[in-house]
Amino acid sequence: MPEVLIIGGGVAGLEAALTLAEHEIESVIIEKELxxxxxxxxxxxxxxxxxxxxCGACLAGQRVRAVEEQELVKALVAARVAGMRNLQDxxxxDVETPNGRLTFQVRGIIVAAGIDTFSPALRAEFGYSHLPGVVTALEIEGIIRESPEILGESPRLAFIQCFGSREVGAGVPxxxxxxxxxxxxxxxxxxxxxxxxxxxxxxxDRQRYEALYRPKTSFCTHIRAMPSKVHLMGSKELEVIYDDPETRKPTARRYDWxxxxxxxxxxxxxxSLASLLELGTGRGGFLQVGAGGTTNRDRVLAAGACTGPMSIIESIASGRAAAGKMASELRRQR
Ligand code: SF4
Ligand code: SF4
Incomplete structure (x- = not known):
């Protein structure tokens, strides 16, 4: 029987399960996706x-394969936590699965519920969903993987960083x-x-560490401005309007994407998960954690990007740290 229930089958949850297995601790992963x-x-x-x-992208597939081969880890997909009660020890x-409700009695929970991205539809002036050629970074990843020829031979692309970040009005300060x-x-x-x-x-804005990568993008033009609008010019050319950082005057540049x-x-x-587990949230609505992913609740730790924005590699490290802490707690209680 699993001793630890892990909520979330992304890289943090997978790493937590694999780390627990290194400590001979059985776990079950509850993943809401398929x-x-x-x-x-x-x-x-x-x-x-x-x-x-x-970039860490290959680590996700590696962790999935390792979990599939690990006997001490079970994973339920299309499953959701529906209730939780305290026991003496x-x-x-309760977990809802496509085959009905299951109940697990465990000694601890690691919440690794992952992250979402700001909905581009909230900034209609950028034309996402109604202008051809306005896409998200994740969609461009998919196009490059599946059919890069869609982009054209010599496309002009504008990448808009900080999109939706640092916006108090949008709840993303x-x-x-x-x-x-x-x-x-x-x-x-x-x-x-x-x-x-x-x-x-x-x-x-820019993180200081970005300077390390700047030389690798010498082929790009870097423009310190948040565009105010994207227009369609003709049938498929896009015009980005922004205030020129030097003249402060509205300026336009044209792109294909x-x-x-x-x-x-x-x-x-x-x-809803935080409310169900009675976990505290902090700035931006992420779970509030201390060292090793401790939360306001005994026996419940949190890891990965549900505790704040982090990279794939940081999420893996966070999952490992939480599982290490859980393992030492369980050892102490034995
Ligand atoms: S870490 Fe990223 S760049 Fe490096 S091999 Fe893996 S997927 Fe490729
Ligand atoms: S890391 Fe921060 S400063 Fe850099 S692009 Fe993202 S939101 Fe902007």
């Missing part, structure tokens, strides 16, 4: 000329932390696939 791997498994390898760029958790590193790698992937492409990167790089936000189910 497959394991989470959002991390939707990204492409960003290696340039065979050189790894440490543990927790009782914080910096998403990871896109400063992600966007240059994505731009490098596009350039590698389509050497004739022209790439502009719009940004409001506008790629929105949206803010990372708490998963849409996180508020």
């Amino acid at each position: 497959r394991l791997g989470g959002k991390a498994s939707l990204y492409n390898c960003k290696a340039v000329d065979g050189v790894c760029q440490a 543990g927790l009782e958790v 914080y910096c998403s932390r990871v896109c400063c590193l992600y966007v240059p790698k994505l731009a490098g992937l596009v350039k590698g696939e389509l050497p004739g492409s022209r790439v502009d990167i719009y940004f409001m 506008v790629v929105l790089c949206p803010a990372l936000v708490p998963g849409k189910d996180l508020p």
Whole structure:
């Protein structure tokens, strides 16, 4: 019988399960989607000329395969936590599955419920969903993977960073932390696939570590401005309007594709899950945690991006840290 129930089958949850297995602790992963791997498994390898760029995308598939081979880990997909009660020496958790309701009596829970992205539809002036050629970064990843020829031989692309981040009015007052590193790698992937492409990167702000990657995007034009609007010119050319950072005057540049790089936000189910488990949330609505993923509740730890925006590699480290803490707690209680 599993001793630990892990909510979320993304990289943090998978890593937590594998780490518990190293400590000979059985666990069960509850994943609401139909497959394991989470959002991390939707990204492409960003290696340039065979050189790894440490994006972490391949780690998702590796963790899924390792979990599938690990006897001490069970995974239920299309499953959701429906209730939780305290026991004298543990927790009782109800889980809805396609085959009916299951109840687990466990000694601990690790919440690794993942993350969502800011809905581009909330900023209608950028034309997502009604202008051809306005897409999200994740959609461009899919196009490059499936059929890069759709982009054209020498496309002009505008990447818009900080999209939806640092917007108090939209409920996203914080910096998403990871896109400063992600966007240059994505731009490098596009350039590698389509050497004739022209790439502009719009940004409001920059993380200091981004300077490390700036030389790798010397083929891009970096524009410090948040565009105010995207227009359709003719049948498929897109015009991006922004205030020129030097003259402060409205300026326009034309593109074939506008790629929105949206803010990372708490998963849409996180508020109800937090309420069900009686977990505290903090700034931006993410779960509030201390060292090793401790929460306001005994026996419940949290890991990964449901505790705040983080990269794939950071999520894996967070899952490992929470599982290590859980293992030492369980050992102490034995
Ligand atoms: S970490 Fe990223 S760039 Fe490196 S091999 Fe894996 S997927 Fe490719
Ligand atoms: S990580 Fe960079 S691109 Fe993303 S919101 Fe923060 S400053 Fe903007």
